[in-house]
Amino acid sequence: MFSPVETTDLVQQIARQISDAIVSGRFKPAERLNELRLSQEFGTSRAPVREAARLLESQGLVVSSPRRGFFVRTLSAKDLDDIYELRIGLELHAADLAIQKIGDAELTALEAQIQNLYDLAEAGSIEERISADSSFHRMLCSFSGNDRLLKAFDDLATDMRAGIALIGTIYDDPYRMAETHVPILEALKKKDRQGLREALHFHIAAARDQIVPLFESLNKTP
Amino acid sequence: MFSPVETTDLVQQIARQISDAIVSGRFKPAERLNELRLSQEFGTSRAPVREAARLLESQGLVVSSPRRGFFVRTLSAKDLDDIYELRIGLELHAADLAIQKIGDAELTALEAQIQNLYDLAEAGSIEERISADSSFHRMLCSFSGNDRLLKAFDDLATDMRAGIALIGTIYDDPYRMAETHVPILEALKKKDRQGLREALHFHIAAARDQIVPLFESLNKTP
DNA sequence: CTATTGTCAATTGTCGACAATTGACAAAAT
């Protein structure tokens, strides 16, 4: 009859806001999180801010140095490379699992997401296209039926977004971005396991090869 | 010349102790973490305990319910199944990466770990054998050179240990446990990618098929 | 006897305060 009343949960709210600031690039890597100033901005005391920072710490977004405070974690080119490399392994496995369980409803959802990518290629911001791309891959992972795998993907996605935000903007060919998803869907429809693996591998490796060099060149001239 | 003086870092110490208690089964699933009692036992105030709990929260060992506190997370049979299923994907990918980079030093280290398993089969506790088994697989992951993958493995290993602790004890055939690692090493030596994948898959799936049913039967009679 | 309501101790969420430590800057020495 009634829906639950909004559970405020200050810590979660603060963690979310800080996380967004980091992922969106508003907080730069290695930047110090000033507890006092943050707490004043949030209109709270320092305690919830510290707890939120701890939460982000084991999530990997923040590192703590005793007696020196919390800092936005730095992201090296190798980190990004590792992230995309792991993503290949994760999604290939997700694909293996999903190809057995997937039904028409799931295929339709993926198809709609690709259509969405085409639409955004016409009229959409880079952020929207990146987000839609991520959604497609997240969907694939969720169709594996493995919650733990999905969580691992989400962790990686967070860092990928942070990496992209750091670069500022990426060159993207929106139509190509949409197109390269089609072979993945086709292979899924045909239940062509090997073809699916190849299409996915190609797609993710291409993304990696576009992002990582950009990031490297960025850090060469500080 | 000198090594850094022990940085106390109360929060990390507390988090470690609570984590150990959960993983070792001394804290049962769904058990409430009483902040006041814990802080008294640690001889601190509640603040560091709460921060430690937050740290464990996004690590997945603890869940928080607003206004009700922190609880040890529950582990379902599906969770365990997902964990082992993901582990297969993770280690297969690690193997793919490691097979290219691995050298004699690494092979020797893995061999020593297998020898260790044989030794512990003679005279060693179940805990020691489980720990040694985990070390072997962790090594393999570390040889992938992908730090992020290694971290993902560590996260899974934590939960696997918790699952095993929950069951209390597992039936293990120590010699068989040691033996099934040999084909993995052999395939690595021969750089036989397909053989390695099969050996690993077989090995981990066997572990899953031993653990998960045990866990299911445990939860049927509460 | 069962179900609802009222009460209360136990516990959490949040706060402000204080001591300890750090990093920076200035002063002094080589």
Add this chain to the structure above:
DNA sequence: ATTTTGTCAATTGTCGACAATTGACAATAG
């Protein structure tokens, strides 16, 4: 000029306290 030492404001780590909420139990009504 460079290095060392001394000083100090800024910041963190930790604490104890208080209000708000919860869950359980007792009292009451049907």
